Amino acid sequence: xxxxxxxxxxxxxxxxxxxxxxxxxxxxxxxxxxxxxxxxxxxxxxxxxxxxxxxxxxxxxxxxxxxxxxxxxxxxxxxxxxxxxxxxxxxxxxxxxxxxxxxxxxxxxxxxxxxxxxxxxxxxxxxxxxxxxxxxxxxxxxxxxxxxxxxxxxxxxxxxxxxxxxxxxxxxxxxxxxxxxxxxxxxxxxxxxxxxxxxxxxxxxxxxxxxxxxxxxxxxxxxxxxxxxxxxxxxxxxxxxxxxxxxxxxxxxxxxxxxxxxxxxxxxxxxxxxxxxxxxxxxxxxxxxxxxxxxxxxxxxxxxxxxxxxxxxxxxxxxxxxxxxxxxxxxxxxxxxxxxxxxxxxx
Amino acid sequence: xxxxxxxxxxxxxxxxxxxxxxxxxxxxxxxxxxxxxxxxxxxxxxxxxxxxxxxxxxxxxxxxxxxxxxxxxxxxxxxxxxxxxxxxxxxxxxxxxxxxxxxxxxxxxxxxxxxxxxxxxxxxxxxxxxxxxxxxxxxxxxxxxxxxxxxxxxxxxxxxxxxxxxxxxxxxxxxxxxxxxxxxxxxxxxxxxxxxxxxxxxxxxxxxxxxxxxxxxx
Numbered sequence: 001x002x003x004x005x006x007x008x009x010x011x012x013x014x015x016x017x018x019x020x021x022x023x024x025x026x027x028x029x030x031x032x033x034x035x036x037x038x039x040x041x042x043x044x045x046x047x048x049x050x051x052x053x054x055x056x057x058x059x060x061x062x063x064x065x066x067x068x069x070x071x072x073x074x075x076x077x078x079x080x081x082x083x084x085x086x087x088x089x090x091x092x093x094x095x096x097x098x099x100x101x102x103x104x105x106x107x108x109x110x111x112x113x114x115x116x117x118x119x120x121x122x123x124x125x126x127x128x129x130x131x132x133x134x135x136x137x138x139x140x141x142x143x144x145x146x147x148x149x150x151x152x153x154x155x156x157x158x159x160x161x162x163x164x165x166x167x168x169x170x171x172x173x174x175x176x177x178x179x180x181x182x183x184x185x186x187x188x189x190x191x192x193x194x195x196x197x198x199x200x201x202x203x204x205x206x207x208x209x210x211x212x213x214x215x216x217x218x219x220x221x222x223x224x225x226x227x228x229x230x231x232x233x234x235x236x237x238x239x240x241x242x243x244x245x246x247x248x249x250x251x252x253x254x255x256x257x258x259x260x261x262x263x264x265x266x267x268x269x270x271x272x273x274x275x276x277x278x279x280x281x282x283x284x285x286x287x288x289x290x291x292x293x294x295x296x297x298x299x300x301x302x303x304x305x306x307x308x309x310x311x312x313x314x315x316x317x318x319x320x321x322x323x324x325x326x327x328x329x330x331x332x333x334x335x336x337x338x339x340x341x342x343x344x345x346x347x
Numbered sequence: 348x349x350x351x352x353x354x355x356x357x358x359x360x361x362x363x364x365x366x367x368x369x370x371x372x373x374x375x376x377x378x379x380x381x382x383x384x385x386x387x388x389x390x391x392x393x394x395x396x397x398x399x400x401x402x403x404x405x406x407x408x409x410x411x412x413x414x415x416x417x418x419x420x421x422x423x424x425x426x427x428x429x430x431x432x433x434x435x436x437x438x439x440x441x442x443x444x445x446x447x448x449x450x451x452x453x454x455x456x457x458x459x460x461x462x463x464x465x466x467x468x469x470x471x472x473x474x475x476x477x478x479x480x481x482x483x484x485x486x487x488x489x490x491x492x493x494x495x496x497x498x499x500x501x502x503x504x505x506x507x508x509x510x511x512x513x514x515x516x517x518x519x520x521x522x523x524x525x526x527x528x529x530x531x532x533x534x535x536x537x538x539x540x541x542x543x544x545x546x547x548x549x550x551x552x553x554x555x556x557x558x559x560x561x562x563x564x565x
Contacts, residue, residue, distance in 0.1 A: 033424045033425065034421045034424055035424060149564075152564075153491060153492060153564050154492055156489060156490045157489075158360055158488055158489050159423060159426060159430075159487070159488045159489075159563070160356040160357075160359055160360045160363075160422060160423065160488070161356060161360070163356060163422055163423045164356045246425050247424065247425060
């Protein structure tokens with residue numbers, strides 16, 4: 001049991017850092033501008049991240065499994081650990097880093113080490129989603145901007161009522177954002193473990209949690225601990241730097257990026273689109289930070305394109321390439337040590 | 348929408364509406380009192396002197412309350428500085444109105460009969476500029492698209508008041524008023540400038556409202 005907890009710890013640590021960093025993408029501006037209290041934001045994040053993880057986390061996890069099914073618990077520990085180290089390192093370098101990119105790198109490192117061929121079709125799908133997600137988020141932001149602009153500039157809403165609506169709006173899209181973050185990114189935290197661990201179903205009254213859902217619940221709690229223990233600092237420093245925009249702008253950015261994350265996570269939505277005969281998107285863990293950056297750029301473009309930070313675009317590109325490669329290399333090296341120094345089977 | 352749902356926002360909204368009502372009442376009282384004085388109805392003028400003072404005191408109380416509540420409840424973070432500035436600047440108009448009425452009551456300037464209609468017109472235009480400013484501020488809160496229309500009207504009445512001011516001064520210092528002593532002429536000039544100052548201040552605040560409205564548009 002203790003060994004299992006130790007092996008899971010790297011995933012839980014990744015979950016903690018995800019909560020600490022990514023909560024600012026959702027509630028950064030709202031808390032930074034004092035529209036929403038941190039305690040309220042943290043409570044909403046906690047509830048909805050866990051809900052999203054448990055209810056809708058399976059889709060994106062499945063895609064990671066298809067990329068490479070890490071075979072043993074020690075190997076899963078190493079893959080998640082390598083991803084966490086890469087995230088930490090890239091953060092130090094000031095690059096907009098993503099646990100999604102990192103874990104994919106980690107899995108490819110395992111594939112290389114163990115000699116399993118990486119499914120290039122799945123990899124193409126994942127990389128395509130990474131490139132497409134900020135673009136989609138930007139498009140959503142532009143559309144939402146014009147809808148809100150048309151509506152608000154002609155609406156007869158008292159400034160103070162608007163303030164009230166905006167606060168509630170930020171809470172509601174924040175809840176949606178937290179749900180989408182949990183649904184989409186829980187795969188990064190627990191995806192490598194779900195295929196290995198055989199956990200019996202657990203019945204809690206009305207509903208039954210599958211083994212994977214129990215792991216997602218644990219990962220969701222780890223994310224929440226990250227939110228509660230560390231994200232305030234990130235919200236008050238990094239959060240306000242990324243998005244120096246009005247509360248309504250923040251509402252649009254969060255709604256656009258959360259919708260993007262949701263689209264790449266919801267199996268129900270995917271089935272619904274297929275049923276309608278519409279093109280659907282693959283369920284892939286994407287980066288919430290990059291979805292936010294995409295939405296902020298979209299907002300900038302819609303406002304006339306004067307505030308676009310092209311340096312940031314370059315940094316995203318570097319992050320896309322550097323993060324998975326770094327994680328893959330670290331994963332490969334650590335797997336070697338795990339097998340030859342700690343004598344644990346990793347294949 | 349029920350009061351309970353909006354809570355603090357509603358409380359502040361009522362406070363701001365009442366405050367703007369007081370500024371409006373101040374301008375109307377200013378106009379009423381000056382008309383009485385210009386038409387030499389001195390008894391009635393003195394009788395109602397206290398009105399403008401009460402309005403001014405009441406407005407001051409509201410202004411303090413609004414400032415306190417805006418910060419205490421942390422409402423409208425991105426418009427707060429603009430709102431406070433507008434509320435403060437608009438308050439000087441009521442102060443000015445009270446000052447003019449009280450100084451007239453103390454100094455009792457003599458207005459030559461031939462200048463009465465010009466004086467009335469100046470008072471009318473100055474008070475109208477304030478009235479339009481209050482409408483511009485209300486629109487800033489309630490219907491942003493209307494702000495510019497009212498700001499333009501403030502400009503119009505301020506311009507009219509400027510013309511009245513110049514015409515009155517020219518007439519006072521012309522042969523038409525040669526029987527008036529120079530000391531009285533200077534005193535009249537002072538009051539003309541004070542009355543016109545109301546519209547000047549209204550114009551200044553309206554510029555700020557206009558800029559704040561542009562910032563509010565997304």
